């Protein structure tokens with residue numbers, strides 16, 4: 001008798017469990033940050049746990065822009081939502097995944113994207129996952145180093161400027177001289193230029209570094225001077241870009257010898273000039289004396 005009841009409860013709970021098994025959205029893929037010139041693919045995967053799929057809906061900021069209903073006609077429907085342009089025929093959904101391709105419409109395409117899956121009657125269970133996407137004007141090129149030569153001598157003064165590409169996100173520039181950051185006095189204040197374009201305020205940073213090629217940074221490393229400029233965007237380490245340039249570096253000793261040789265040749269030349277001048281002077285003076293003596297003799 002007792003066992004009968006137990007069995008009854010066990011069966012009931014099994015049936016109940018099947019009707020309440022949740023369906024899950026297992027994964028959603030929405031790019032975190034994207035350039036406004038790109039197309040993006042949003043996708044979502046789900047586990048129906050034995051339920052029949054009734055619909056998959058995509059929302060931007062709670063507004064539905066795409067629907068997949070495998071049991072109805074039409075199977076796919078798109079709805080107009082600001083900032084969203086579903087690419088014609090560029091979507092595919094089935095019982096386990098749903099993918100939609102969009103072209104972007106600038107800053108207004110930024111938002112919260114949600115994939116919502118519903119099971120069939122009578123329960124119409126719902127499951128959803130969401131993620132944010134930022135649509136920005138991202139730098140399209142590596143930072144530019146200007147004013148850097150291919151050859152330097154020790155003790156020489158060096159000045160170079162790094163310029164980031166235009167971007168709607170603030171960029172931070174960092175210099176590295178042979179792997180080390182410059183000292184405070186070696187950096188000029190960053191110059192920020194902004195221009196309005198494509199609904200964004202695009203900004204470019206320029207940072208000048210200047211220093212004498214002297215001190216421990218250059219004594220230890222020989223022959224190569226390496227300058228690196230790194231452009232980073234806060235919160236998005238994947239958008240880091242960098243440029244490295246190198247120059248040959250003539251060592252101090254060589255330079256000293258060169259200067260010495262230079263000086264020797266110069267002073268020799270000067271001596272020669274002055275001695276020839278002295279000779280001319282002497283000859284002319286003698287000539288004048290002879291003339292004078294002759295004159296005095298004649299008178």
Ligand SMILES: *[C@@H]1O[C@H](CO)[C@@H](O)[C@H](O)[C@H]1NC(C)=O
Pocket residue numbers: 037038039087103
């Ligand atoms: C975006 O997709 C459209 C339609 O397929 C295509 O014409 C366009 O070139 C794509 N744009 C980019 C940046 O890939």
Ligand SMILES: *[C@@H]1O[C@H](CO)[C@@H](O)[C@H](O)[C@H]1NC(C)=O
Pocket residue numbers: 093094095096097
């Ligand atoms: C749904 O489509 C994806 C991608 O084409 C495929 O890998 C998967 O096996 C399909 N699932 C079902 C249940 O047909």
Ligand SMILES: *[C@@H]1O[C@H](CO)[C@@H](O)[C@H](O)[C@H]1NC(C)=O
Pocket residue numbers: 112130131132
């Ligand atoms: C999306 O952005 C909103 C508002 O900035 C934030 O509250 C929310 O936590 C973000 N969601 C995700 C999944 O990052």
